[in-house]
Amino acid sequence: xxxxxxxxxxxxxxxxxxxxxxxxxxxxxxxxxxxxxxxxxxxxxxxxxxxxxxxxxxxxxxxxxxxxxxxxxxxxxxxxxxxxxxxxxxxxxxxxxxxxxxxxxxxxxxxxxxxxxxxxxxxxxxxxxxxxxxxxxx
Amino acid sequence: xxxxxxxxxxxxxxxxxxxxxxxxxxxxxxxxxxxxxxxxxxxxxxxxxxxxxxxxxxxxxxxxxxxxxxxxxxxxxxxxxxxxxxxxxxxxxxxxxxxxxxxxxxxxxxxxxxxxxxxxxxxxxxxxxxxxxxxxxxxxxxxxxxxxxxxxxxxxxxxxxxxxxxxxxxxxxxxxxxxxxxxxxxxxxxxxxxxxxxxxxxxxxxxxxxxxxxxxxxxxxxxxxxxxxxxxxxxxxxxxxxxxxxxxxxxxxxxxxxxxxxxxxxxxxxx
Ligand SMILES: Cc1cc2nc3c(=O)[nH]c(=O)nc-3n(C[C@H](O)[C@H](O)[C@H](O)COP(=O)(O)OP(=O)(O)OC[C@H]3O[C@@H](n4cnc5c(N)ncnc54)[C@H](O)[C@@H]3O)c2cc1C
Numbered sequence: 240x241x242x243x244x245x246x247x248x249x250x251x252x253x254x255x256x257x258x259x260x261x262x263x264x265x266x267x268x269x270x271x272x273x274x275x276x277x278x279x280x281x282x283x284x285x286x287x288x289x290x291x292x293x294x295x296x297x298x299x300x301x302x303x304x305x306x307x308x309x310x311x312x313x314x315x316x317x318x319x320x321x322x323x324x325x326x327x328x329x330x331x332x333x334x335x336x337x338x339x340x341x342x343x344x345x346x347x348x349x350x351x352x353x354x355x356x357x358x359x360x361x362x363x364x365x366x367x368x369x370x371x372x373x374x375x376x377x
Numbered sequence: 378x379x380x381x382x383x384x385x386x387x388x389x390x391x392x393x394x395x396x397x398x399x400x401x402x403x404x405x406x407x408x409x410x411x412x413x414x415x416x417x418x419x420x421x422x423x424x425x426x427x428x429x430x431x432x433x434x435x436x437x438x439x440x441x442x443x444x445x446x447x448x449x450x451x452x453x454x455x456x457x458x459x460x461x462x463x464x465x466x467x468x469x470x471x472x473x474x475x476x477x478x479x480x481x482x483x484x485x486x487x488x489x490x491x492x493x494x495x496x497x498x499x500x501x502x503x504x505x506x507x508x509x510x511x512x513x514x515x516x517x518x519x520x521x522x523x524x525x526x527x528x529x530x531x532x533x534x535x536x537x538x539x540x541x542x543x544x545x546x547x548x549x550x551x552x553x554x555x556x557x558x559x560x561x562x563x564x565x566x567x568x569x570x571x572x573x574x575x576x577x578x579x580x581x582x583x584x585x586x587x588x589x590x591x592x593x594x595x596x597x598x599x600x601x602x603x604x605x606x607x608x609x610x611x612x613x614x615x616x617x618x619x620x621x622x623x624x625x626x627x628x629x630x631x632x633x634x635x636x637x638x639x640x641x642x643x644x645x646x647x648x
Binding site: 358367 | 379382388391392395402404412413415416417446449450452453454455459460464467472475480482483485487488489493535537568571575591
């Protein structure tokens with residue numbers, strides 16, 4: 240029985256991502272959110288690039304609809320209560336993640352940065368002075 | 378909820394299917410040269426000549442990685458690109474490239490902190506922006522401004538879904554400061570068309586150009602455009618050329634003395 244569902248978002252389309260190895264049996268899904276595409280007038284080129292990228296993920300199922308509603312149906316269909324995904328600061332995606340959390344557990348793989356800052360110094364020159372050595376160290 | 382096809386015979390076949398399923402999408406016809414996927418991203422990384430980057434990155438025909446679609450969509454992780462860069466002997470060029478990757482980290486940090494706050498002015502503007510038009514003029518959207526240089530950049534953006542960093546800066550400055558359009562309208566428009574569209578890097582860069590996330594407005598003149606873009610862009614008519622002036626004269630015309638540039642300005646570098 241599968242216990243988790245991998246939900247790929249547009250900021251994390253990497254077939255070699257660790258989450259696919261950690262959850263090898265989990266179904267993998269992507270949802271093209273029609274309201275988002277329409278509201279932000281996303282171009283054909285962006286959508287095609289995402290689509291082409293998704294096709295490198297074996298056994299991916301791609302849906303069209305409203306993200307949260309589709310995920311809700313899939314949670315029921317697969318009878319799972321855990322959603323696996325990747326972190327992004329994108330407020331639209333984090334908004335969906337917050338909604339999903341009402342229905343299921345959410346495991347979010349963090350983005351990796353050489354510095355884990357808690358607050359930004361508001362000017363890049365200052366940021367770079369504070370953190371260049373971390374960025375420039377392998 | 379509808380499940381979409383995953384078997385296609387070609388990119389053209391996929392494009393036609395997308396058109397049928399998402400008829401509302403803005404489409405210039407034709408395919409973008411940017412093929413999606415991690416494999417294509419890795420191939421591009423392989424071709425990128427990082428040692429030329431430092432000297433050439435500001436030129437529209439200079440060596441830049443063109444990895445942003447792959448990084449923004451997550452096909453390549455920022456961290457793996459950084460590690461790849463640091464495998465090269467550390468030079469000014471490698472350092473310059475890594476510092477550009479850090480711009481992305483910096484913008485994401487601000488976005489993480491501000492959330493949707495980045496969609497509005499983060500700071501008071503340093504020049505008046507209050508009367509700016511809030512809808513993007515049609516001639517800009519269509520790439521029919523009558524200025525061959527700007528129309529070429531808009532055409533590249535629409536036809537490929539990518540623009541060089543300096544080109545994005547020129548276009549944003551043209552829209553906000555020369556055409557007096559609100560940065561938010563310009564940012565939303567560019568976000569929609571870019572394959573690498575990313576609220577942090579895009580909207581905060583527009584704010585940087587506008588001066589609501591920087592200490593001064595970003596403007597360019599004819600000399601700068603010719604120097605960095607001359608090999609790629611067609612010339613503009615000399616009569617009524619909006620860019621043909623010194624920075625001092627341009628600032629006076631555009632901002633009426635609210636902002637006075639220092640006598641010698643650097644190139645198109647962020648500061
Ligand atoms: C008005 C405007 C809008 C922009 N919108 C976006 C956007 O929506 N998405 C986006 O990814 N970048 C955006 N940028 C930043 C930058 O222009 C692009 O990341 C860069 O041009 C991509 O080309 P490249 O991959 O060849 O960059 P390279 O110069 O080869 O740099 C390597 C990588 O570093 C990162 N990077 C480089 N420069 C910047 C920068 N100034 N800010 C943030 N990250 C940077 C990108 O991930 C890029 O792929 C914008 C810049 C401006 C001025």
